[in-house]
Amino acid sequence: MEVKHMTLIETVKTLEASRQLGIVSSKEERQLLLDWYQANGRWTESFSEPFHERLTVKENIKFYIKWFQSDFNVNDLLHLFNLNAIQRERTKHIQYDDYVLMKLCIAYIQPCKQLVFNDILYNLHFETINQIRQLMTIFEETDHHIVHLLTHIDHAILLTDEVYQVKNEAIKRLEVEQNEKEKENTSQDMQVLNVFKLAVKTEDKTLFLNPEDIDFIEGFEGKVNIHLNNESWLADYSLTELEERLSPYGFYRCHRSYIVNLQKVKEMITWSKNSYSIKLDSSNQNFVPLSRAKLKEFQTYFNGSTVPFTEN
Structure with missing residues (x-):
């Protein structure tokens, strides 16, 4: 492994204590960190592996509940992750936004509390981004520790106040300001941050x-x-x-x-x-x-x- 990669990993190790943090970096660096986290026992999710296409959404979740020997109730999970409306659809027919919510549901079911999500907000609709931000609060409340590996700074800011950027082989914390009024109103907060995308x-x-x-x-x-x-x-x-x-x-x-x-x-x-x-x-x-x-x-x-x- 190259020296700069070793330096990056050694630096990232010092960030482990946080409940939720974002690291903005290149594709190569994100893959390096994903591999390292996975090798060290973290649950990693890149939102690329398909579900069993012949099973419905509900059947897939029931399968993972049984696989992980979990005591979660499938109907409670469908409600929590806003999947009730599509529970009878086969996964090959669902939209990408619903696929991401299913992946988060599986991450919630499995027993590991140390989670790594790669570009979780990529190519999602406004409403789904809002849902995920609320779900991240639930993950935190259930003692999960989450690392978000991201391409864009604006995505990191939407997810957490603790944001780091990898640049020129160094990692630096970015100052993120958010007042109390914005924290109280998610919809208002999302409208303010919507400036990050310009429609053409x-x-x-x-x-x-x-x-x-x-x-x-x-x-x-x-x-x-x-x-x-x-x-x-x-x-x-x-x-x-x-x-x-x-x-x-x-x-x-x-x-x-x-x-x-x-x-x-x-x-x-x-x-x-x-x-x-x-x-x-x-x-x-x-x-x-x-x-x-x-x-x-x-x-x-x-x-x-x-x-x-x-x-x-």
């Missing part, structure tokens, strides 16, 4: 973009062009609206017509006394204009040595 309509479908993947946003005739990976999508937002909603997540209004993702900034360039640009670390090396009035404020986001300033 195409000819035949609606795309939901992760803001962290966006390079920059450009104002266009009262709408916006959202630029990501050499592509752009026209969306019915205003720059002012997106500036307000995205600024807490690393976006900055660098020009009256542009908002830039600060995580994508590679270099600042001065072309003349009054002309500045931002060079982005993206596949097509985009340049975004930087307003002279924004220059000093923009520089305060960086420590001086992180982003070079070039004169041309």
